[in-house]
Amino acid sequence: xxxxxxxxxxxxxxxxxxxxxxxxxxxxxxxxxxxxxxxxxxxxxxxxxxxxxxxxxxxxxxxxxxxxxxxxxxxxxxxxxxxxxxxxxxxxxxxxxxxxxxxxxxxxxxxxxxxxxxxxxxxxxxxxxxxxxxxxxxxxxxxxxxxxxxxxxxxxxxxxxxxxxxxxxxxxxxxxxxxxxxxxxxxxxxxxxxxxxxxxxxxxxxxxxxxxxxxxxxxxxxxxxxxxxxxxxxxxxxxxxxxxxxxxxxxxxxxxxxxxxxxxxxxxxxxxxxxxxxxxxxxxxxxxxxxxxxxxxxxxxxxxxxxxxxxxxxxxxxxxxxxxxxxxxxxxxxxxxxxxxxxxxxxxxxxxxxxxxxxxxxxxxxxxxxxxxxxxxxxxxxxxxxxxxxxxxxxxxxxxxxxxxxxxxxxxxxxxxx
Amino acid sequence: xxxxxxxxxxxxxxxxxxxxxxxxxxxxxxxxxxxxxxxxxxxxxxxxxxxxxxxxxxxxxxxxxxxxxxxxxxxxxxxxxxxxxxxxxxxxxxxxxxxxxxxxxxxxxxxxxxxxxxxxxxxxxxxxxxxxxxxxxxxxxxxxxxxxxxxxxxxxxxxxxxxxxxxxxxxxxxxxxxxxxxxxxxxxxxxxxxxxxxxxxxxxxxxxxxxxxxxxxxxxxxxxxxxxxxxxxxxxxxxxxxxxxxxxxxxxxxxxxxxxxxxxxxxxxxxxxxxxxxxxxxxxxxxxxxxxxxxxxxxxxxxxxxxxxxxxxxxxxxxxxxxxxxxxxxxxxxxxxxxxxxxxxxxxxxxxxxxxxxxxxxxxxxxxxxxxxxxxxxxxxxxxxxxxxxxxxxxxxxxxxxxxxxxxxxxxxxxxxx
Numbered sequence: 001x002x003x004x005x006x007x008x009x010x011x012x013x014x015x016x017x018x019x020x021x022x023x024x025x026x027x028x029x030x031x032x033x034x035x036x037x038x039x040x041x042x043x044x045x046x047x048x049x050x051x052x053x054x055x056x057x058x059x060x061x062x063x064x065x066x067x068x069x070x071x072x073x074x075x076x077x078x079x080x081x082x083x084x085x086x087x088x089x090x091x092x093x094x095x096x097x098x099x100x101x102x103x104x105x106x107x108x109x110x111x112x113x114x115x116x117x118x119x120x121x122x123x124x125x126x127x128x129x130x131x132x133x134x135x136x137x138x139x140x141x142x143x144x145x146x147x148x149x150x151x152x153x154x155x156x157x158x159x160x161x162x163x164x165x166x167x168x169x170x171x172x173x174x175x176x177x178x179x180x181x182x183x184x185x186x187x188x189x190x191x192x193x194x195x196x197x198x199x200x201x202x203x204x205x206x207x208x209x210x211x212x213x214x215x216x217x218x219x220x221x222x223x224x225x226x227x228x229x230x231x232x233x234x235x236x237x238x239x240x241x242x243x244x245x246x247x248x249x250x251x252x253x254x255x256x257x258x259x260x261x262x263x264x265x266x267x268x269x270x271x272x273x274x275x276x277x278x279x280x281x282x283x284x285x286x287x288x289x290x291x292x293x294x295x296x297x298x299x300x301x302x303x304x305x306x307x308x309x310x311x312x313x314x315x316x317x318x319x320x321x322x323x324x325x326x327x328x329x330x331x332x333x334x335x336x337x338x339x340x341x342x343x344x345x346x347x348x349x350x351x352x353x354x355x356x357x358x359x360x361x362x363x364x365x366x367x368x369x370x371x372x373x374x375x376x377x378x379x380x381x382x383x384x385x386x387x388x389x390x391x392x393x394x395x396x397x398x399x400x401x402x403x404x405x406x407x408x409x410x411x412x413x414x415x416x417x418x
Numbered sequence: 419x420x421x422x423x424x425x426x427x428x429x430x431x432x433x434x435x436x437x438x439x440x441x442x443x444x445x446x447x448x449x450x451x452x453x454x455x456x457x458x459x460x461x462x463x464x465x466x467x468x469x470x471x472x473x474x475x476x477x478x479x480x481x482x483x484x485x486x487x488x489x490x491x492x493x494x495x496x497x498x499x500x501x502x503x504x505x506x507x508x509x510x511x512x513x514x515x516x517x518x519x520x521x522x523x524x525x526x527x528x529x530x531x532x533x534x535x536x537x538x539x540x541x542x543x544x545x546x547x548x549x550x551x552x553x554x555x556x557x558x559x560x561x562x563x564x565x566x567x568x569x570x571x572x573x574x575x576x577x578x579x580x581x582x583x584x585x586x587x588x589x590x591x592x593x594x595x596x597x598x599x600x601x602x603x604x605x606x607x608x609x610x611x612x613x614x615x616x617x618x619x620x621x622x623x624x625x626x627x628x629x630x631x632x633x634x635x636x637x638x639x640x641x642x643x644x645x646x647x648x649x650x651x652x653x654x655x656x657x658x659x660x661x662x663x664x665x666x667x668x669x670x671x672x673x674x675x676x677x678x679x680x681x682x683x684x685x686x687x688x689x690x691x692x693x694x695x696x697x698x699x700x701x702x703x704x705x706x707x708x709x710x711x712x713x714x715x716x717x718x719x720x721x722x723x724x725x726x727x728x729x730x731x732x733x734x735x736x737x738x739x740x741x742x743x744x745x746x747x748x749x750x751x752x753x754x755x756x757x758x759x760x761x762x763x764x765x766x767x768x769x770x771x772x773x774x775x776x777x778x779x780x781x782x783x784x785x786x787x788x789x790x791x792x793x794x795x796x797x798x799x800x801x802x803x804x805x806x807x808x809x810x811x812x813x814x815x816x817x818x819x820x821x822x823x824x825x826x827x828x829x830x831x832x833x834x835x836x
Contacts, residue, residue, distance in 0.1 A: 016474040023475075050494070056434040057441075057498050058505035065504070068512050069497035072490035076468070079487035080475050086483070087476035094486050099561060120561070143517060143538070 002167040003125070004029060007039040007135065007157035011174050012231035013077050014044030022231065023084035025172075026130060030090055035125045037164070039135040039157040040081055042073025063108035067137070067147045070109075071096070074134035074153075081132045092130040095121065097137035098145060102156065104138035110149035113138060116163035125164070133160065151212030158215050162222035169219070169226035170237075171211065176230035177238035178203065178210055180402040181255040185390045188403035192253065194239040199253045202345040202379045216240065243347055251348035251355055252400040257393050258341040259386055261291075262311040263371060266321070269303045269331045276305065278324050286320040288313045292341065292374040292381060306372060308383060311337045339371060340389035343381040344396060356380050362399035368392050420585040421543070422447060425457040425553065425575035429592050430649035431495050432462030440590075440649065441502035444548060448508055453543045455582070457553040457575040458499055460491025481526035485555070485565045488527075489514070492552035492571075499550045510548040513539065515555035516563060520574065522556035528567035529556060534581035543582070551578065569630030576633050580640035587637070587644035588655075589629065594648035595656035596621065596628055598820040599673040603808045606821035610671065612657040617671045620763040620797045634658065661765055669766035669773055670818040675811050676759040677804055679709075680729040681789060684739070687721045687749045694723065696742050704738040706731045710759065710792040710799060724790060726801060729755045757789060758807035761799040762814060774798050780817035786810050 006026065013019050022038070030036045050069050054061040061069075078094035085092035101117030124131050135153025140146050148155055154171055161169035178200065181189040195203070197220035204213045210228055219226050219240065229237025247253075269275050276295070283290050293307040309317055314335050325331045349355050356373075359380055363370060368391065372383040384392050397403060424444060431437050440456070448454045468487050472479040479487075496512035503510035519535030542549050553571025558564050566573055572589060579587035596618065599607040613621070615638035622631045628646055637644050637658065647655025665671075687693050694713070701708055711725040727735055732753045743749045767773050774791075777798055781788060786809065789801040802810050815821060 016471060019475065053434060053494075053498055054501060057437065057501035061501040062504050065497045065500045065510075065512055068500075068514075069494060072493045072497075075490045075493070076471075076487060079483045079490075080471055082483045082486075083472060083475035083479040086480050092483075094483055096486075096563075145514075 001033045001035065003035045003164060005037045005039060005157050005161040005164075005166045005169045006172060007153055007170065008041070008172045008231055009153060009174070010041040010044040010047070012172055013040050013081070016080075019043075019077070019080050020084050022172075023081055023088060023090075025231075026081075026092075027085050027088045027090045030085075030130050037121060037125070037131045037133055037160060037166070038081065039133045039153055039160065040074060040077040041135050041153040042070070043077055046073040046076070064144060067108045067111075068145050070147050071134070071137045071145045074136055078132040078134045082130075085130055085132070090130055091128060092132055093124045094132045094134075095124070096134045097156065098139035098143075100131075100133050100160070102138035102159070104140055104146045104148070106140040106142065106144065106146065108140075108144075108146055111138060111140070111146035113148065113155065113159050114141075116159055118160065118163040121160070121164060151215055154211055154215040155218060158219045158222075158224050158226060161224045161226070162218070166224070169224055171226055171228045172231035173210065173228060174231065175210060175228070176233070176235055177228050178240070179254065181393055181397050182257060185257060185393050186255070186397045186403075189397065190403060191236075192238045193236070194241055194247070195253055196243040196247055196347055197240060198243070198378055199345050199347055200240045202343065202376065203254055203256050248348050248351055250346060251352045252344045252346040252402065253348075254345055255393055255397050255400075255402065256343045256345065257389055258343075259389060260311045261308045261339045261341050261383065261386070262314050262335055262337045263306055263308055263339050263383060264314070264317055264333060264335045265304060265306040266325065266331055266333050267302075267304055268329075269305055270328055271297050271301050271303045275303065275328060278327070279305065279321065282320045282324045283309075283317060286316055288317055288320065292372055292383065294372050294374070308339070308341065308372070338386045339383045340386040340392075341381055341383050342389060342392050342396065343379050344400065345379045347378050349378050349380075358399060359396055362395045363392060366391060366395045368395070419451045419453065421453045421582060423455045423457060423575050423579040423582075423584045423587040424590060425571055425588065426459070426590045426649055427571060427592070428459040428462040428465070430590055431458050431499070434498075437461075437495070437498050438502050441499055441506055441508075443590075443649075444499075444510075445503050445506045445508045448503075448548050455539060455543070455549045455551055455578060455584070456499065457551045457571055457578065458492060458495040459553050459571040460488070461495055464491040464494070482562060485526045485529075486563050488565050489552070489555045489563045492554055496550040496552045500548075503548055503550070508548055509546060510550055511542045512550045512552075513542070514552045515574065516557035516561075518549075518551050518578070520556035520577070522558055522564045522566070524558040524560065524562065524564065526558075526562075526564055529558070529564035531556060531566070531573065531577050532559075534577055536578065536581040539578070539582060569633055572629055572633040573636060576637045576640075576642050576644060579642045579644070580636070584642070587642055589644055589646045590649035591628065591646060592649065593628060593646070594651070594653055595646050596658070597672065599811055599815050600675060603675060603811050604673070604815045604821070607815065608821060609654075610656045611654070612659055612665070613671055614661040614665055614765055615658060616661070616796055617763050617765055618658045620761065620794065621672055621674050666766050666769055668764060669770045670762050670764040670820060671766075672763055673811055673815050673818075673820065674761050674763065675807055676761075677807060678729045679726045679757045679759050679801065679804070680732050680753055680755045681724055681726055681757050681801060682732070682735055682751060682753045683722060683724040684743065684749055684751050685720075685722055686747075687723055688747055689715050689719050689721045693721065693746060696745070697723065697739065700738045700742045701727075701735060704734055706735055706738065710790055710801065712790050712792070726757070726759065726790070756804045757801045758804040758810075759799055759801050760807060760810050760814065761797050762818065763797045765796050767796050767798070776817060777814055780813045781810060784809060784813045786813070 104111035522529035
């Protein structure tokens with residue numbers, strides 16, 4: 001018998017039929033003797049409908065009331081799912097975030113979980129019930145309903161798994177796991193049996209949008225192994241877990257691709273302390289996400305600073321930087337859209353040398369120019385022309401032999417057979 | 419400054435436009451310096467939609483989960499209404515039933531309020547906020563969400579008014595008050611400026627469906643004056659309040675009409691102790707509502723028991739009574755549909771004699787036969803042929819001169835000008 005937290009997103013519970021399907025899966029898991037907490041999102045489309053109603057009340061609805069409104073979406077799903085499980089002969093009890101003891105700060109619409117008091121959840125589990133738990137929501141210190149923002153239901157699942165000491169957390173979604181690369185781009189991309197937290201984090205920050213980084217960070221912090229798998233079929237998924245020695249034998253775990261990038265270059269920036277600070281503070285205050293920063297100083301004492309932003313942010317960046325560049329004397333900005341970022345991620349890099357060279361060689365052989373390079377301990381990222389990015393992904397994927405079938409990795413002992 | 423509880427039903431908040439309209443009314447009341455709690459129902463149609471979803475999960479959904487589901491309806495309205503009031507420049511805070519300290523028993527879908535702990539509501543009011551409060555719902559002793567059943571939002575409003583010691587409770591609805599008779603039947607029916615709790619109760623139990631009896635009973639028990647008025651315009655409504663001397667000068671307050679009745683007569687019932695008990699226990703256990711019971715015993719020692727039920731209940735009554743009648747020897751049942759009940763209600767009856775005679779005379783002059791008669795201290799009810807019931811209502815209404823305009827009654831001191 002294992003203690004399992006399952007999570008189903010909005011698409012997986014998007015209609016009555018799909019909720020009934022989820023109910024059967026959950027009940028199947030419970031009938032095999034497992035204790036189950038099922039975290040669910042609002043039915044697909046419901047949140048947008050509620051936001052539409054809110055917009056009719058006010059162009060800028062109060063975040064506190066927005067949370068009260070949005071929380072009804074998950075509350076609807078947990079009740080329906082509990083009914084469906086009961087109808088199958090199971091015993092299910094629904095719980096809202098506040099009822100399940102999920103305490104958050106009061107940053108409405110993007111609250112952080114401060115603490116989980118899982119006593120009520122445990123009591124229901126001990127009584128043999130399946131708990132259907134509303135994702136995405138909690139309660140503030142003053143007893144208000146809060147929501148956790150984008151990806152909040154994943155966070156609910158992983159945090160609750162940590163709080164009740166679950167053996168496994170299963171994130172059911174419309175993809176069947178994490179792939180070595182996007183299969184629409186690289187036809188022989190392969191589903192990974194497992195991946196480490198750090199690799200998953202680098203993949204998430206590099207455009208592989210299976211999960212938000214904060215949920216992965218939470219899982220890493222509390223040592224919660226979790227599995228990303230398909231809600232549509234029973235095939236295996238990808239286990240995201242602590243690093244172990246076997247993992248290091250694979251140098252590159254996956255390749256991720258981020259399109260719609262732009263490169264901004266600031267030329268003739270005086271090489272004096274504080275220049276970079278003033279530039280990036282201005283960008284930060286305008287809410288512009290900056291990635292990959294590269295700086296060179298020429299002999300003349302003038303620096304050249306390049307960085308990438310989302311292509312849609314070019315105009316805003318121009319606006320934000322104009323006054324700063326004026327203050328910095330003759331500095332001037334140029335921007336280029338039409339670039340993409342390609343990242344190779346793998347913890348094996350730490351113990352293998354020459355990985356970057358191998359990647360650059362593969363791109364050079366294909367005649368693809370590299371514009372910028374940025375590295376972390378377990379990632380090498382380059383920017384390239386967007387029109388060649390798919391070809392680049394295939395080339396690098398092949399260079400590291402990611403398409404081959406590797407031998408199935410042994411699952412950790414704690415994993416239940418579900 | 420007064421402390422006011424307002425309640426708006428599902429029709430009054432049935433669309434975004436109507437919620438905005440309610441927001442303006444509430445904000446208007448608050449801006450005049452009043453403290454306001456607004457109780458709202460689910461938007462019209464929402465409850466039916468949720469019940470439809472539930473039916474797709476299970477033919478008999480768990481009542482506990484049905485309450486979790488249905489409670490989302492009011493939660494949606496309180497959030498939207500609070501947003502709308504905030505947008506007008508007001509300050510509103512939404513509260514669910516559980517948040518507002520409404521504690522109920524655990525009879526899901528038809529819970530009774532056990533206690534209200536209004537501290538949180540008071541705190542928000544003291545801070546100058548309007549509270550938008552979810553009607554129809556509360557929390558059980560084990561922290562589950564409960565709902566109060568039909569008419570639950572009225573009950574929430576009146577109970578909360580009692581708990582916070584409100585000066586007035588206003589029930590906004592799609593009619594503009596309580597009338598001397600249904601204006602669709604009696605064209606010169608007149609809106610009453612006020613009516614006593616007991617009269618309102620008799621009117622409610624006699625088919626005037628402005629409010630459920632249990633809400634009126636609650637108001638009477640806790641001495642909460644409440645006003646029934648239109649949510650569509652600003653005209654005056656009907657104040658339901660304690661009796662006072664002025665009221666007794668009016669003998670009959672109103673006439674109410676209940677159609678679709680049937681008369682069931684049990685003949686040759688042995689006049690032995692326990693006969694009636696066995697008959698009405700059988701009906702009660704079948705959930706059949708029995709009204710107006712009349713019994714006569716003939717010299718032969720056999721009794722004849724007549725009573726009224728809803729016409730739709732005839733077949734069920736037959737089924738429920740068959741075994742009992744067999745046990746009672748030669749007793750046999752006959753039933754007649756097509757009858758209606760006409761009631762004249764007024765506390766003035768207590769101190770006036772001859773009221774019944776006057777009513778019977780009016781009916782006799784019109785050639786309308788009376789089938790059964792039943793009286794209480796403040797009510798005379800008769801059954802008549804359904805096809806003549808509208809004529810009967812007009813005749814009795816005229817006989818008691820209810821169509822005249824009476825001088826406006828002074829409002830009690832505590833009533834705020836809203």
